[in-house]
Amino acid sequence: MNATQLINMAVRIVMRKFLNKGIDAGIDMATRRRQDTDPADRRDAHAQAQDTKKRVKQSMRIARRIGRF
Template sequence: MNVNQIINMVMRIFMRKGVNWGINKGTQMMSKRGKPAAPTTTVDARQSAQARDAAKRARKAAAVTRRIGR
């Protein structure tokens, strides 16, 4: 391996990390855009808790069905 190849390898690593960092930052910025930072109310918290419980029950039911089907 010559010095030019080693330098190219190192530069490629740094460039890949930099480009990935930029893409991730841009994606995060775009996903946050347009959403107001409103505080959660007790109604929202209660609804989200109920949704989590329903999802948990659905996962358990699916696991039981898979066990029965064996």
């Protein structure tokens, strides 16, 4: 492996981590509800948002795996 390949590999790893953090933050921001609602409703909505977030991340991983072939 030459230096260019090593640098590209490191950059891809770092960029993937930044991209995933940005996507997670965006999903969290989009799923936040107003603070004046009932706390029980907010807990239910938060749990549902976390489940949705988990499914989206899983589907992204699957899509990346499929894209490799």
